[in-house]
Amino acid sequence: MPKVETTSWANGVSYSAMSSLSAKNNDKGDSTKVDDVENQEKEGTKGMDRKPSEIYAPMKQTPSKTSVxxxxxxxxxxxxxxxxxxxxxxxxxxxxxxxxxxxxxxxxxxxxxxxxxxVDSYQDGKKVYHGIVTKKGLLLFNSDLEKRYKEGKEYTxxxxxxxxxxxxxxxxxxxxxxxxxxxxxxxxxxxxxxxxxxxxxxxxxxxxxxxxxxxxxxxxxxxxxxx
Incomplete structure (x- = not known):
């Protein structure tokens, strides 16, 4: 009987030690995961701390060559x-x-x-007429007008x-x-x-x-x- 009790006590101590070791490993693993998540969040928000003017500054410094x-x-x-x-x-x-x-x-x-x-234009009332400038005046595109030319020095x-x-x-x-x-x-x-x-x-x-x-x-x- 004492031998059985010793074996049971040894098994209990061994199980307790293994449980403690497993708990420490789990705590360490959870701590590592938390640290990894925090590092990822820091890296993901690293660029968000910059102001919009700082982000778009390089774009403003290099305008398109053909924009003008x-x-x-x-x-x-x-x-x-x-x-x-x-x-x-x-x-x-x-x-x-x-x-x-x-x-x-x-x-x-x-x-x-x-x-x-x-091409030039002029307004007569609410309607705008377009034409091409010539030596005689503005040759109108609109065919509903009796006059083909709009005379005037500014239209020559x-x-x-x-x-x-x-x-x-x-x-x-x-x-x-x-x-x-x-x-x-x-x-x-x-x-x-x-x-x-x-x-x-x-x-x-x-x-x-x-x-x-x-x-x-x-x-x-x-x-x-x-x-």
Missing amino acids: LVNFLPSGTLLIFNMLIAPISENGKCDTVNFTMMNILIALCVISCFFFQL LKATDLIHAIMSAFVFAVFALSDKRVRDCLLPAHEAVMAEVMKTLPLIVSIACSGLVLIFPDTRFGVGMLG
Whole structure:
């Protein structure tokens, strides 16, 4: 009988020791899990402590090179160009057909930019009439009027109008070449050179055009002009 009691006591002590050790290991494991969760929460909220001005500061310091050029171009022309450039260019992988279509698209957009710089408008009552400036006056688009021309010195073609029209056409050419898809399609052999040129050319053109606008201000109220 004493031998049995000794064995029972030994088993009890052994079980108690194992339970204590298991509890310590569980406590240690739980403590490690808690620490891991706290570290993950700290890492997840590390960027949230920054102010919005600090987060978006790098974006403000690197504006788009072509953002200023857009102000000199008709919005409708830009919309059509941006809609058609992707399917025509096929992300720069152009064959003969794509190459031809790309040239046609750019040529039509250049003509559109030149044309819309010569468009003016005037208001008669509640209705607005648009037309193109000529030496005789404003050639109206509206066919319901008896007079085809709106006479007046302010509606005659001037040298300033031609300057703005040529400038707008040139700006669009620079804007189109700033798109990598256009360069890959039209000038694949000179991609490296054009990429370097386009890093500064849009900024130089925008500064030059801004100076021309100050010297020769535009008084026309055409269609779709942003600036």
